[in-house]
Structures are given as C-alpha cells and as structure tokens.
Amino acid sequence: MPMSLPRLALTAGEPAGVGPELLIRLAATPLAATLVAITDRALLQRAAARCGVAIELIDDDGSAPADRAAGTLRVRHVPLEAEEVPGQPDPRNAGHVLTTLATAADGCMAGSYAAVVTAPLQKSSINDAGIPFSGHTEFFAERAQADVVMMLASPELRVALATTHLPLRAVADAITTPLLTRVLRIVHAELRGKFGLPHPRIAVLGINPHAGEGGHMGREEIDTVIPVLEQLRAEGMQLLGPLPADTAFVPTMRPRYDAVLAMYHDQALPVLKSEAFDRTVNLTLGLPFIRTSVDHGTALDLAGSGRADPSSLIAAANMALDLVARRALHPFPPPGGDERDDGSVLPGTTT
Structure with a gap:
C-alpha cells in the first residue's frame, strides 16, 4: 500500500510581500509532500496570476494522499481584512497574519501537519496595528510554551x-x-x-x-x-x-x-x-514540532513583480521533509530532554 505524503503547513507571511508568490512557485514544483497553504484563497489566486503560473487550489480536507501533482496546492482559508497592495503592508491584515501562524502551530501540535514552513512577514506592520510582536520565533515559542x-x-x-x-x-x-x-x-x-x-x-x-x-x-x-x-x-x-x-x-x-x-x-x-x-x-x-523558514525578508520592492526567487523557500521545505523523514525513523526526544553521550540524563533535564 503506497505511503501517504507528509502534510506541510505553509504560511504566506506578509500579504503585500513576496510570500504568496513564493508559495505559488513552491507549489509548481514536484515536491513530494501534501502542501497546505494557510492563508486567503483569493490572495493565492492573485499571486498566481502575477507569476503567470497555473495553479489548482483545492480546499484542504485533512487527508494525506500518496502523491501530488506539480501545480496543485491545498488551502486552509483564512480571510484577509483588506485586499493586499503589493509592496504596501497594511496593518489591517495583522490579525490575518497572526491567525495563520496560530493555525499552523496548533495544527502541528495536534498532529494535523508534519511541519510548518513559513514565508517572511513584516514585523513593523503588525506592531503598527498595536500588537506587540517580535517575530516568528518568539510567537511559536509562546504558542508552544517552549524555550527556543x-x-x-x-x-x-x-x-x-x-x-x-x-x-x-x-x-x-x-x-x-x-x-x-x-x-x-x-x-x-x-x-x-x-x-x-x-x-x-x-x-x-x-x-x-x-x-x-x-x-x-x-x-x-x-x-x-x-x-x-x-x-x-x-x-x-x-x-x-x-x-x-x-x-x-x-x-x-x-x-x-x-x-x-x-x-x-x-x-x-x-x-x-x-x-x-x-x-x-x-x-x-526547541519546539515540539518542526518549523523551517526562508532566510530573507519580505522583499517589498519585488512584491507583485512575479520575479521573487523561491530558492530559499524550496530549501526550507526540503529541509523540513528531511527532518520529518528522520523523525519517522528516530522519534525526537521529549522537549527539554537531553542525555549524556553515555546515555545518562543530564542534570536539570527531563526524560
């Protein structure tokens, strides 16, 4: 019986940045994973049009099929508060961004997703909305109550x-x-x-x-x-x-x-x-789930052009899959746990 593909949660980050376009570019590859974009469906449709890429958007039903055709992307719809203008972050969408992160983290901890891969967000736009926000790392740490x-x-x-x-x-x-x-x-x-x-x-x-x-x-x-x-x-x-x-x-x-x-x-x-x-x-x-991300910002100057390079997001998705595969062979120790090289427990840790 064919094995089901791991489910990767994808967050698009700042709606006015390059994140939505990067998700479209990733979905166009033959990556062996069930890709679930947690964002606004219409945002992805507009991003696909800007990139000139044909993408089939499918409402996510929670399943994990044995294969995925390049150019398909599942969607967990989280509506925008205001339609994006590429290159111009809108603080009205801060709640949307944070809801996508919370949905991805909670889904990972509940076992709905094997990992989360995040596109870049605009911290200043969230803070401009009056919401104290330091970044992805701190948000996930607080959500999971973990030292990271x-x-x-x-x-x-x-x-x-x-x-x-x-x-x-x-x-x-x-x-x-x-x-x-x-x-x-x-x-x-x-x-x-x-x-x-x-x-x-x-x-x-x-x-x-x-x-x-x-x-x-x-x-x-x-x-x-x-x-x-x-x-x-x-x-x-x-x-x-x-x-x-x-x-x-x-x-x-x-x-x-x-x-x-x-x-x-x-x-x-x-x-x-x-x-x-x-x-x-x-x-x-330090999180109880796998989280990888691009190593660049929202590239507001490129947003809407369809020319943003997806290489870092593709690398992040591939690393997430590598870690998922390793976990399947050797389950991770409990968060906060560690051992000496001789197998005894380190002081101050749990097993």
Missing part, C-alpha cells in the same frame, strides 16, 4: 544564536550563565534529536575580539563563557572554544565541529549568507 533557539543552516554550515535581534551594546549584558547554559543544552539536544548526531560537536564563539585575549579585551569569556563550557563538558558535551570569530570559519576549522554557537546576530550570519544565501534555512530549535 534560532538556528540558520546551509548544506555546509549550521549556526545557532545565543542572542538574536539585540542592539550590540546590549549583547554582553544579555549573555548570562543561565542563558548560555540553556541555549547550549537546547542546541545539543536538537543536534542529537532532530539532526541525528549522536555526539554533536559545538564550536562556541567568544564575545570579544580574539575571544577576549586572556582578559585584555574584555572579561566576559573568563567570567561567563569559559565556566559554562567547563560545566557542560563535565556533563558530557563536546564543546570547542571559546573561539575567536575571525578564525572559527576558516576551512581547516570546519571539520572540527558540527555546528557553531554565535553570541550575536551579525557575528556569524554574514559568513553563512555570503556562502549560501539562496540555500540557507532558518530553523527554530
């Missing part, structure tokens, strides 16, 4: 972030012993659970230039980073560092680790994006 970490991954490199969208002057104060310990435990557990690495090796970057140069360029490494690494090494983790960020990515270093933990957003992401911008995927680690 942002990771960006290409076929060649995985980078997790200790802090995300903070002013540089706030970074050093934000990196405390509890935060760094929590982040490293999540990254370690997810590399084991979601990526199937039984003994993950994590390179940890320093905060200061030259990783503080023995305290001459800042004491954060001595006072915070090194003690945390020593504690977690004693619990069985393989941690390299703290490393100077300017040499951690040279070719001779790459074989020594499976992932990098960067201390702030721009410390490592320029390396990743310069190497593989169209193949980089944003993942949220």
Whole structure:
C-alpha cells in the first residue's frame, strides 16, 4: 500500500510581500509532500496570476494522499481584512497574519501537519496595528510554551544564536550563565534529536575580539563563557572554544565541529549568507514540532513583480521533509530532554 505524503503547513507571511508568490512557485514544483497553504484563497489566486503560473487550489480536507501533482496546492482559508497592495503592508491584515501562524502551530501540535514552513512577514506592520510582536520565533515559542533557539543552516554550515535581534551594546549584558547554559543544552539536544548526531560537536564563539585575549579585551569569556563550557563538558558535551570569530570559519576549522554557537546576530550570519544565501534555512530549535523558514525578508520592492526567487523557500521545505523523514525513523526526544553521550540524563533535564 503506497505511503501517504507528509502534510506541510505553509504560511504566506506578509500579504503585500513576496510570500504568496513564493508559495505559488513552491507549489509548481514536484515536491513530494501534501502542501497546505494557510492563508486567503483569493490572495493565492492573485499571486498566481502575477507569476503567470497555473495553479489548482483545492480546499484542504485533512487527508494525506500518496502523491501530488506539480501545480496543485491545498488551502486552509483564512480571510484577509483588506485586499493586499503589493509592496504596501497594511496593518489591517495583522490579525490575518497572526491567525495563520496560530493555525499552523496548533495544527502541528495536534498532529494535523508534519511541519510548518513559513514565508517572511513584516514585523513593523503588525506592531503598527498595536500588537506587540517580535517575530516568528518568539510567537511559536509562546504558542508552544517552549524555550527556543534560532538556528540558520546551509548544506555546509549550521549556526545557532545565543542572542538574536539585540542592539550590540546590549549583547554582553544579555549573555548570562543561565542563558548560555540553556541555549547550549537546547542546541545539543536538537543536534542529537532532530539532526541525528549522536555526539554533536559545538564550536562556541567568544564575545570579544580574539575571544577576549586572556582578559585584555574584555572579561566576559573568563567570567561567563569559559565556566559554562567547563560545566557542560563535565556533563558530557563536546564543546570547542571559546573561539575567536575571525578564525572559527576558516576551512581547516570546519571539520572540527558540527555546528557553531554565535553570541550575536551579525557575528556569524554574514559568513553563512555570503556562502549560501539562496540555500540557507532558518530553523527554530526547541519546539515540539518542526518549523523551517526562508532566510530573507519580505522583499517589498519585488512584491507583485512575479520575479521573487523561491530558492530559499524550496530549501526550507526540503529541509523540513528531511527532518520529518528522520523523525519517522528516530522519534525526537521529549522537549527539554537531553542525555549524556553515555546515555545518562543530564542534570536539570527531563526524560
């Protein structure tokens, strides 16, 4: 009997951005998944017309067939409040955007979807509607009541972030012993659970230039980073560092680790994006479900032109499917759980 295809929930993000067009481009590929767009049906019809792509939109009935024809897309209709004008986000549609995210997250947790793949949204438009909003990562974390970490991954490199969208002057104060310990435990557990690495090796970057140069360029490494690494090494983790960020990515270093933990957003992401911008995927680690996303913004200047490049969304969908397939073979450990490499439970975690 043929196996059913995994159901991927797709959110279109900002209606006035390139997200709806990217969903259409993805649906035009022969991706082996049941694709369910959680958005406004008419929005997708208009996006398909702008792209010049023939798409068959099908009301989703919750089933998972054994095959899917390229050019077909299921729809879970969530109506817009105002018809989109490409390139001009409308705060009236903030509720629509948040409803699509909540529907996708709740559906994943209920088992209706195998994963969620998100197109970019416009945070400023949601905040302009009077709704405090920090981003996809924070929204899903709150919805799932989970501690999460942002990771960006290409076929060649995985980078997790200790802090995300903070002013540089706030970074050093934000990196405390509890935060760094929590982040490293999540990254370690997810590399084991979601990526199937039984003994993950994590390179940890320093905060200061030259990783503080023995305290001459800042004491954060001595006072915070090194003690945390020593504690977690004693619990069985393989941690390299703290490393100077300017040499951690040279070719001779790459074989020594499976992932990098960067201390702030721009410390490592320029390396990743310069190497593989169209193949980089944003993942949220620590959720009880799989969430991947594009690694770019709403591209308002391209919206409505039909010329937006779907490569990053296609990469995000393929990575979601890879993680779904790995989960089927090796179920993920419970959220928050982790083990030593010898199989014993790490202190402070659950089984």
